[in-house]
Amino acid sequence: MTRLSLAISAMALSMTTTAVYAESCAEVDVESTFDLDEAQVVALYDCLKDKMAAGYAKEGDAVGSNYRNWTVTSTRPAVAGPHGERLLQTFANDIAAEQYLKFAEEGVQMPVGSVLAKESVSFSKKKKTARPGPLFIMTKLDAGGAPETDDWLYGGLQPNGKPMKFKQAFCHDCHAAWEDQDSLAYPLEEVRISN
Numbered sequence: 405m406t407r408l409s410l411a412i413s414a415m416a417l418s419m420t421t422t423a424v425y426a427e428s429c430a431e432v433d434v435e436s437t438f439d440l441d442e443a444q445v446v447a448l449y450d451c452l453k454d455k456m457a458a459g460y461a462k463e464g465d466a467v468g469s470n471y472r473n474w475t476v477t478s479t480r481p482a483v484a485g486p487h488g489e490r491l492l493q494t495f496a497n498d499i500a501a502e503q504y505l506k507f508a509e510e511g512v513q514m515p516v517g518s519v520l521a522k523e524s525v526s527f528s529k530k531k532k533t534a535r536p537g538p539l540f541i542m543t544k545l546d547a548g549g550a551p552e553t554d555d556w557l558y559g560g561l562q563p564n565g566k567p568m569k570f571k572q573a574f575c576h577d578c579h580a581a582w583e584d585q586d587s588l589a590y591p592l593e594e595v596r597i598s599n
C-alpha cells in the first residue's frame with residue numbers, strides 16, 4: 405500500500421508543475437505515469453479511448469465488445485501501482501454494479517455472473533508515449549466453480565483483442581489480499597463513483 409500513498413503524493417506534486425504537451429495527443433513529457441496531472445490523464449484517455457475499445461473488440465470477445473456499455477466506476481482513469489505504471493479504469497456489468505459501487509470493506513460477496521473489466525493505458529518511459537494496455541477481466545463463477553480463486557475466473561485481452569495467457573494464481577495471489585472485499589481491490593478512493 406506504500407505505492408498507493410506514493411501515487412497520491414506524486415499526483416499532488418505534479419499539480420504544481422506545468423503540463424507540457426507534445427504534438428501527438430498520446431505523447432506526454434513526464435518520466436512516469438505517477439507524474440501525470442488530472443488534465444493530462446483525461447487528455448490521454450480522450451486520445452486513446454476509441455482506439456482502445458476497438459482493439460479489445462477486434463476478435464469478437466463478448467466482454468471486449470460490450471464493457472463500454474456497462475457502469476463506469478471511476479471519474480477518470482488513475483494509477484494504482486500494483487498493475488504496473490498503468491492508468492486504470494474499471495467497468496462493472498449489470499449484475500456486479502450495485503454491489504461493486506458500494507465499495508464495501510467487509511463481508512462482500514459478489515453475485516454469480518458479476519464481471520469487472522478494467523481497461524489500462526500503458527506508458528513508455530523511453531518514448532514518453534501512452535498506448536492502450538490489456539483489458540483485465542474478473543468473472544464470478546457459480547459457487548465451487550473455482551475453489552482456489554474464491555470462484556473468480558481471471559482473464560485478459562491484449563490491446564489487439566487476443567486473449568492473454570497467465571496462471572490464475574498470478575492474479576489471485578495478489579487479489580486474495582482483499583479477502584473481506586471478495587478479492588476486489590477497487591479504484592483509488594479519490595476517483596471512485598459510488599452509488
Ligand code: HEC
Pocket residue numbers: 482483484486487492493494520521522540541542558559560570574575576578579587588589590591592
Ligand atoms: C500485485 C497485485 C495485483 C496483481 C498481480 C493483479 N492485480 Fe488486479 N488489481 C490490483 C489492484 C491494486 C487493483 C485496484 C486498482 C485499480 O483498479 O485502480 C486491481 C483491480 C483489478 C480489477 C478491477 C476489480 C477490482 O479488483 O476492483 C480487475 C478486473 C483485475 N484487477 C484483474 C486482474 C487480473 C486479470 C490479473 C492477472 C492477470 C490481476 N488483476 C493481477 C492488484 C493486482
